[in-house]
Amino acid sequence: MSDTQQKASENVVVSKVGVAAGYVDDRLASANFTKRLLDKVFPDHWSFMLGEIALYSFIILLLSGTYLTLWFNPSMTEVIYNGSYLPLKGVKMSEAYSSALNISFDVRGGMLMRQIHHWAALFFVAAVTVHLLRVFFTGAFRKPRELNWLIGTGLLTLAILEGFAGYSLPDDLLSGTGLRIAQGIMQAIPVVGTYVAMFVFGGEFPGTDFIPRLYSVHILLIPGILLGLITVHLIMVFYQKHTQFAGPGRTESNVVGYRLYPVYMAKAGGFFFIVFGVTSLIAGLVTINPIWLYGPYTPSQITAGSQPDWYIGWLDGAVRLTPNIEWNILSHTISWNLLIPALIIPGIMFTLLGVYPWIEAWITGDKREHHILDRPRNAPTRTALGVMALSFYLILWIAGGNDIMATAFNLSINTVIWTLRIALFAVPPLAFVLTKRICLGLQRRDKEKLLHGYETGRVLRLPHGEFIEIHEPVSFEERAVLLSKVDVPVMEITSGEDEHGVRNPKGRKAKIQAKLSGWFYTDNVSAPSEQELAEADEHFAHQLGAHERTAIDSH
Amino acid sequence: MNEIELGSTDPVGARDGKDLVSGVPVLPLPAHTPRRADIDPVAAKRAERQVALMFASSIALLIAFTVAYIKVPNTSLVSIPVIGTVGTNHVLLGLTLGLALFLIGTGAIHWAKKLMPDVEVTQERHSLSSSAAERAEVVEIFNRGAAESGFGEHKLIRRTLLGALALLPIPLVVLLRDLGPMPNTRLRNTIWKKDVHLVTDATYQKIKASDIPIGGLINAVPENLLEIEESEGNLNQRGKASIILVRMDPAEILGQQGENWDYEGILAFSKICTHVGCPISLYQQRTHHLLCPCHQSTFDLANKGNVIFGPAARRMPQLAITVDAEGYLVARGDFKEPVGPSFWERG
Numbered sequence: 053m054s055d056t057q058q059k060a061s062e063n064v065v066v067s068k069v070g071v072a073a074g075y076v077d078d079r080l081a082s083a084n085f086t087k088r089l090l091d092k093v094f095p096d097h098w099s100f101m102l103g104e105i106a107l108y109s110f111i112i113l114l115l116s117g118t119y120l121t122l123w124f125n126p127s128m129t130e131v132i133y134n135g136s137y138l139p140l141k142g143v144k145m146s147e148a149y150s151s152a153l154n155i156s157f158d159v160r161g162g163m164l165m166r167q168i169h170h171w172a173a174l175f176f177v178a179a180v181t182v183h184l185l186r187v188f189f190t191g192a193f194r195k196p197r198e199l200n201w202l203i204g205t206g207l208l209t210l211a212i213l214e215g216f217a218g219y220s221l222p223d224d225l226l227s228g229t230g231l232r233i234a235q236g237i238m239q240a241i242p243v244v245g246t247y248v249a250m251f252v253f254g255g256e257f258p259g260t261d262f263i264p265r266l267y268s269v270h271i272l273l274i275p276g277i278l279l280g281l282i283t284v285h286l287i288m289v290f291y292q293k294h295t296q297f298a299g300p301g302r303t304e305s306n307v308v309g310y311r312l313y314p315v316y317m318a319k320a321g322g323f324f325f326i327v328f329g330v331t332s333l334i335a336g337l338v339t340i341n342p343i344w345l346y347g348p349y350t351p352s353q354i355t356a357g358s359q360p361d362w363y364i365g366w367l368d369g370a371v372r373l374t375p376n377i378e379w380n381i382l383s384h385t386i387s388w389n390l391l392i393p394a395l396i397i398p399g400i401m402f403t404l405l406g407v408y409p410w411i412e413a414w415i416t417g418d419k420r421e422h423h424i425l426d427r428p429r430n431a432p433t434r435t436a437l438g439v440m441a442l443s444f445y446l447i448l449w450i451a452g453g454n455d456i457m458a459t460a461f462n463l464s465i466n467t468v469i470w471t472l473r474i475a476l477f478a479v480p481p482l483a484f485v486l487t488k489r490i491c492l493g494l495q496r497r498d499k500e501k502l503l504h505g506y507e508t509g510r511v512l513r514l515p516h517g518e519f520i521e522i523h524e525p526v527s528f529e530e531r532a533v534l535l536s537k538v539d540v541p542v543m544e545i546t547s548g549e550d551e552h553g554v555r556n557p558k559g560r561k562a563k564i565q566a567k568l569s570g571w572f573y574t575d576n577v578s579a580p581s582e583q584e585l586a587e588a589d590e591h592f593a594h595q596l597g598a599h600e601r602t603a604i605d606s607h
Numbered sequence: 608m609n610e611i612e613l614g615s616t617d618p619v620g621a622r623d624g625k626d627l628v629s630g631v632p633v634l635p636l637p638a639h640t641p642r643r644a645d646i647d648p649v650a651a652k653r654a655e656r657q658v659a660l661m662f663a664s665s666i667a668l669l670i671a672f673t674v675a676y677i678k679v680p681n682t683s684l685v686s687i688p689v690i691g692t693v694g695t696n697h698v699l700l701g702l703t704l705g706l707a708l709f710l711i712g713t714g715a716i717h718w719a720k721k722l723m724p725d726v727e728v729t730q731e732r733h734s735l736s737s738s739a740a741e742r743a744e745v746v747e748i749f750n751r752g753a754a755e756s757g758f759g760e761h762k763l764i765r766r767t768l769l770g771a772l773a774l775l776p777i778p779l780v781v782l783l784r785d786l787g788p789m790p791n792t793r794l795r796n797t798i799w800k801k802d803v804h805l806v807t808d809a810t811y812q813k814i815k816a817s818d819i820p821i822g823g824l825i826n827a828v829p830e831n832l833l834e835i836e837e838s839e840g841n842l843n844q845r846g847k848a849s850i851i852l853v854r855m856d857p858a859e860i861l862g863q864q865g866e867n868w869d870y871e872g873i874l875a876f877s878k879i880c881t882h883v884g885c886p887i888s889l890y891q892q893r894t895h896h897l898l899c900p901c902h903q904s905t906f907d908l909a910n911k912g913n914v915i916f917g918p919a920a921r922r923m924p925q926l927a928i929t930v931d932a933e934g935y936l937v938a939r940g941d942f943k944e945p946v947g948p949s950f951w952e953r954g
Contacts, residue, residue, distance in 0.1 A: 301618040376919055384952065
């Protein structure tokens, strides 16, 4: 193609796009928005893809879920199974379970879609969780992104509920056991519990109403809210612009990366297909939730070693660890053994999670906007708090498999439970102290690296007999990152009185705040001063005489 | 969009090598290093072919998917090492669809990485808060509206409106009333009655006392459960009335919930855990301990069904039994306490 021909064909394309864009713009004034959208710059980092995995898993869930609704029949009416899975032929079961078997064995590709749906659900909650950890440990939740953090907490809660609702629908023996536990917990709510349980299940457990009700919650109510919140979540990311890690050219007032169009569209679009592809491959090769092996639900049967999906494990673990405290007051029962693990602990955990940005902002008195992410080591108290909470969660999660552990390691179940009960209180504080120390150690190492460079491992003997090891300054990129550490001043403790001896009504609060601020920051290693940095540069330059330097370089 | 020239020393938001906001040192964005494909047409051509190959393979796999869907019967099985025996159709569909999607993804990303620009672009961030004047204007508009409506002035209107709105949730709650029945005494009773036969859980055979050996265990339900249709709450009753029968040497029985509630060492206990209602299934013959597989509550059946470990707070209710004239086990009445998990009105 000659140059002129190519030019001409480009013009045709451009004008066609122009006509289409013009048509839309005449009606929606969309040019300005489209321009900003297509030109939007997004920073690059592998950890920014965790939220993407969550989003893509959600889309996969919507697609595969819609497919499943074409055959799934959410009814608890008893039928005799007559499908092609022989071991259950002639067995009485609910239509829900029968149609789930039908999807698995009689609809071609149905098994694949069921497996994709289940795996995607596991990945969805996992991706949301790890994304949350990334946002937490890098301080991305700080002003101006606190509201988006709150939405994220809501999304996590709903994702867990949605997952539980989903795997409860097939009405197999395992899912029914999970529902029995959920119903038992509802019943334990003081004053209204019995009524709540009766109304939710349409009478006693299991009744015949619950699966259809759960179905509309699972395919309409929760996904609708999730979809709405995810949309707001993304619009806010777009509107506030993405945070970025420190590095050369990165400041608090800019964003450095690639444009949405075409680079991010290709990368993010491609990544969607990769997530979908990997989910399909795993779904094709690794069986999850083989409901046909569990059999239909009946309230008088159970399999030993029943395990919920991974994201319910910590709640089940909490229920397993709580001692058997129950009060009987004035012929009324308060089941602390269920209220504490199933309502109070999760309530406190999710509340603390949701309000953490405000707690930290209050402690630090930090009202500035933050667009450069913290390196976790540079916020040691936050990092330590995060690891502490994580260790608490993990011990509960491990406790959810205490029977599996006891069998696998041939331990007494009593020993396992008591060990975990003690660990639940002993490990988190230990994790806090340890993490903070590690962070501070890393801070010192960072400063060391800036001021003395890294050890090259090259040992040199000088003419007068002295041995020295050559230190080289860190790379340009690493230097940019190390220099980005912000020194935050600890709030001063103000006295409760002003110079005239009048008591400040807010004095007490301010004192607590200043103390907490000190706790949050005091141990931080200060960033090197300009003078120190200049001296370090000087030192690198004159580490060796010109003669020795040439001698080394020639090797 | 304000974009800056590359190579200038101070990036947007920095002056004299310092971030204008945080004050930390900022190094300039280094000059772009071109990739092989940027300077070598052969490398660029190679990258183009690689991307196209991935897309083409995806086309082939999608065709293979369709062929597998049509040609491979749903019933054929295949044995794969490590993975085990699985449906051939299922595995083929999963592999072809998964790889087809995966290759579209890798193709697009390879394209972006090798052929699309990899020069980092800098954009300015704008402060998210509006100007003080704009904020003041909003407050003013709000106050003007409030004044125009007279919301503050007309107390009667305000209070009655708030009252009406406060009562608005009532219909929403009232409308939920028919979701289920009132609890009444539902949770207190089961269908066990005097002289109702104990029948086996699966085959509904009457149980002869002499057929149970010492150390034996039988899952049982009341015979009148058979009269209740599924649609009339068969499972609900099963969920309360299921029992577990064990026989032990009478000398080993340390205590019972009532005088002689056993029959010659045969004890009947509720099968529904008093913690959250899982059916209990793990019985240790030697110690007479019953362990719940859900949360590991452990009950001692030789000693009144008392809790000896775990989160359950209450003992396992015992059912008094005896035999009829022919030696078949029958109940002597309903449980004397509610079975299953606790509830507020239980007491």
